[in-house]
Amino acid sequence: xxxxxxxxxxxxxxxxxxxxxxxxxxxxxxxxxxxxxxxxxxxxxxxxxxxxxxxxxxxxxxxxxxxxxxxxxxxxxxxxxxxxxxxxx
Numbered sequence: 001x002x003x004x005x006x007x008x009x010x011x012x013x014x015x016x017x018x019x020x021x022x023x024x025x026x027x028x029x030x031x032x033x034x035x036x037x038x039x040x041x042x043x044x045x046x047x048x049x050x051x052x053x054x055x056x057x058x059x060x061x062x063x064x065x066x067x068x069x070x071x072x073x074x075x076x077x078x079x080x081x082x083x084x085x086x087x088x089x
Contacts, residue, residue, distance in 0.1 A: 021066050024061060024064075024066055025061070025066060025067075027057060028054070028057045028058060028061055028067075031050070031053050031054040031057050032054050032058075032075070032079065034050055034054075035047065035050040035051055035053075035054045035079060035082075035083075036082070038050050039082050039083065039085075039086040042086065044086070044087060047083055047086060047087065048083070051079060051080070051083045054076075054079055055076050055079070055080075058072040058075055058076050059072060059076070
């Protein structure tokens, strides 16, 4: 257990940030899952808007430090390849 006032505050701040980060990661995962589901079903009307939404969320997560920027870029690239493959059919 922390003994200094600043260490106690750090524990509280870290716990609060952890909940916020977890919530945001959940939102990102949901957006990616929706995009992948639309791609497997072949819903071409929705796929571009879903891709833009997922891409935006991933880049925002990277800019806020929730995800590493290379991790976010890799995920966006893979989703872009999926979209390209789906729309080429």
